[in-house]
Amino acid sequence: xxxxxxxxxxxxxxxxxxxxxxxxxxxxxxxxxxxxxxxxxxxxxxxxxxxxxxxxxxxxxxxxxxxxxxxxxxxxxxxxxxxxxxxxxxxxxxxxxxxxxxxxxxxxxxxxxxxxxxxxxxxxxxxxxxxxxxxxxxxxxxxxxxxxxxxxxxxxxxxxxxxxxxxxxxxxxxxxxxxxxxxxxxxxxxxxxxxxxxxxxxxxxxxxxxxxxxxxxxxxxx
Numbered sequence: 001x002x003x004x005x006x007x008x009x010x011x012x013x014x015x016x017x018x019x020x021x022x023x024x025x026x027x028x029x030x031x032x033x034x035x036x037x038x039x040x041x042x043x044x045x046x047x048x049x050x051x052x053x054x055x056x057x058x059x060x061x062x063x064x065x066x067x068x069x070x071x072x073x074x075x076x077x078x079x080x081x082x083x084x085x086x087x088x089x090x091x092x093x094x095x096x097x098x099x100x101x102x103x104x105x106x107x108x109x110x111x112x113x114x115x116x117x118x119x120x121x122x123x124x125x126x127x128x129x130x131x132x133x134x135x136x137x138x139x140x141x142x143x144x145x146x147x148x149x150x151x152x153x154x155x156x157x158x159x160x161x162x163x164x165x166x167x168x169x170x171x172x173x174x175x176x177x178x179x180x181x182x183x184x185x186x187x188x189x190x191x192x193x194x195x196x197x198x199x200x201x202x203x204x205x206x207x208x209x210x211x212x213x214x215x216x217x218x219x220x221x222x
Contacts, residue, residue: 013062017041022049022064022211029065029196036060037126039133046154046161049215051195056120066211069194069201073185076178077205082171091149091175092142099131099138100124102150106164119164127163130154139180141172148172151180153193158221160184161193177204190217 011020013035025031031050035041037060045051045062054061078086085091107119130136131152137160141149149172151165160180167173181192193214194206 013060017044019045019048019050019062022066022215025064025066029063030061031064032062033059035062037122039126039129039135042126042130042154043135046156047218049211049218051161051163052123053118054120055118056122063195064211065196067208068211068214069197069206070209070214071181071192071194071201071204071206073181073189073192075205075207076181076185077203078178079203082174082178085171085175086178090143091172093176093179094140094142096131096138097140098147099136099152100128101147102138102140102152102166103127103164105147105150105166105168106152109164109166127152127154139176141167141176143169143172149176151176156218156221158189159191159193159218160189162195174204181205190220 010026010030011024011032013019013032017040019032022031037052042052048064049068050062050064052060053063103119103124107124127136131138135154136152137155138152139150140147148169149165149167151162151173153160153162155161165173165176184192191214192206194201197208
């Protein structure tokens with residue numbers, strides 16, 4: 001199985017805890033196939049700019065796209081309408097109170113151009129393990145006693161690697177994202193990793209960064 005447009009073959013992972021250089025990923029960012037979703041392998045992946053993304057009926061696929069979509073916490077964009085939402089106090093934000101429920105809601109969200117979900121039962125179990133070890137975090141948005149939005153990701157201590165977010169009410173996920181960015185700015189985080197480009201992320205201030213630069217920033221805090 002060869003990478004399209006790339007001289008490197010796609011690596012099939014075995015039991016050894018290792019990944020090939022991210023420079024060997026193909027044009028789509030696919031780097032490797034196989035392996036497992038153990039805590040150690042997942043943390044090794046994130047520390048090297050790699051993340052899993054696959055359907056329930058396939059082997060684990062590991063990705064490292066170039067360029068990378070990122071947000072500098074101090075560059076988060078807050079629109080006039082969102083400033084009003086933040087002032088109104090309609091939503092309340094909590095952290096790490098219902099991690100698994102946030103993952104379930106993210107998995108249930110219908111997304112344009114996407115059939116099914118990559119947040120499979122295996123992924124839920126793996127990231128719940130990360131959460132129990134303090135490596136994965138969730139931000140929850142409440143309207144009264146109802147969970148109406150949120151997001152989750154992997155926390156490296158200086159870079160937060162966002163995985164997915166959901167919104168059951170208008171602006172709920174934006175509220176979570178903006179408030180998270182503000183918190184991470186106060187804690188001197190260097191980046192929020194948004195993985196791949198979407199217009200929605202761009203509207204919130206995210207931008208594309210060369211993968212090489214992204215990996216260099218990852219290494220700063222490690």
